[in-house]
Amino acid sequence: MSKTNVVIIGGGIVGVCTAYYLSKEDNVDVTIVENAEIAGAASGKAGGFLAKDWHASATESLGYLSYDLHKRLAEELDGRTRWHYRALQTSNVVLKATQATGNSKPKANVVHDGEEPFRPRPPPKGESNIDWISKPLEDARGVISHEMVSDEDTTAQVEPYLFTTSILEEAKKNGVKVVKGSVKEYVNKSVTLESGESIPADKLVLAAGPWTSSVFDTLFDTQAHLPIEALPGYSLVLRPTSMPSAHAAFTTILGYDSVENAMSGTPELFSRLDGTVYVAGENEGPELPPNAGQVAELALTQEERWDKLRAAVYELGPSLAGAEVVKKQLCYRPITYKKRPMISSLKSLVGDDVFVASGMGPWGISLGPGTGLVLSELVLGKAHSADVSKLSVENFET
Ligand SMILES: Cc1cc2nc3c(=O)[nH]c(=O)nc-3n(C[C@H](O)[C@H](O)[C@H](O)COP(=O)(O)OP(=O)(O)OC[C@H]3O[C@@H](n4cnc5c(N)ncnc54)[C@H](O)[C@@H]3O)c2cc1C
Structure with missing residues (x-):
């Protein structure tokens, strides 16, 4: 059976957790493209506060899922020592x-x-x-x-830089690759970088935090614009x-x-x-x-x-x-005007091979593992572990 090549743009907590959960699947080849440093932006400089039941209605079930995943990852991978959980x-x-x-x-x-x-x-x-x-x-x-x-x-914490880089270490054990560079084009199921390098991408995930809308504008010639800003x-x-x-x-x-x-x-x-x-x-x-x-x-x-x-x-x-x-x-x-993340297929805007996960606002570390799991399920067409219906792109004006 041939492999599905997935390219994830952005090596923050969202991109890394998505890569980690995808890497547990058979027949999936994952590459993260990062144009600066892994966890070099908010995912390495945040507080790392985690809450189970503080989330608004649109992210309530994702909040519960993610809190439990943080706990499970810490138990399975010695999170107390590795990322101070x-x-x-x-x-x-x-x-x-x-x-x-x-x-x-x-x-x-x-x-x-x-x-x-x-x-x-x-x-x-x-x-x-x-x-x-x-x-x-x-x-x-x-x-x-x-x-x-x-x-x-119901509340916990991680050191976010250590968390993100440790989860990447685990994902790399399952074959995830990291390529340093900036994306220029996405044509014929292939991503081309500024350097001229091409990477096969049957599926493309945009997880570039507050830069997600500018990555979208670079790659797609459309009137639509992803409403993701920076605070x-x-x-x-x-x-x-x-x-x-x-x-x-x-x-x-x-x-x-x-x-x-x-x-x-x-x-x-x-x-x-x-x-x-x-x-x-x-x-x-x-x-x-x-x-x-x-x-x-x-x-x-x-x-x-x-x-x-x-x-x-x-x-x-x-x-x-x-x-x-x-x-x-x-x-x-990364924030949206609705104060809720966008975790979604971009089928209605640019085609069913493209996905986005951004706009986590002040909750990206808390929601990181849940977002990664749900996004991996979206990419692979599986049932979702949390209700993300209010986070689809159709709920936003683009
Ligand atoms: C001061 C502060 C404190 C916070 N405290 C908490 C907290 O206690 N708990 C909590 O849950 N959340 C907290 N947050 C929120 C959290 O940090 C963010 O929601 C989360 O880190 C966003 O993760 P991300 O992966 O979406 O984006 P980012 O961490 O921004 O990662 C995006 C990555 O994409 C890369 N990138 C950008 N453009 C490109 C491109 N063109 N090509 C390739 N790569 C690209 C960037 O270099 C970056 O590495 C805090 C945020 C701030 C600012």
């Missing part, structure tokens, strides 16, 4: 900026007009026992309340002087805009197994450059964004205020 407790923390003179509330961390909230947080379940953010009324600067919203059964995000990796407890914290800083936007309003923080704390917050910034390899250089011009994050972190108490800064990062989330 662990369950953790999640808290909401509300504080008042110490320099604030007003009572204004910051906008939600990820802001984008659309149908459903990106991060619908569950209601409080009790008091949090986080030990690296000051408790209200102790040595807190402006901390007002701490509430646990999820326990270790920047800044992060810091800090090393406090003592080992932080296993917690995720979603914070809201009241009075923030009365200090002339001198700090981030809703930073999200995740302690990690290696003793660091990841902090993300600022979501405004320069336009997406054409290649992921150019983001690091662009980031060098954005020092004030990290200063804002650092100012917010200072409000959370001495453990973080005195922490060493290990990394400063900028990356871009």
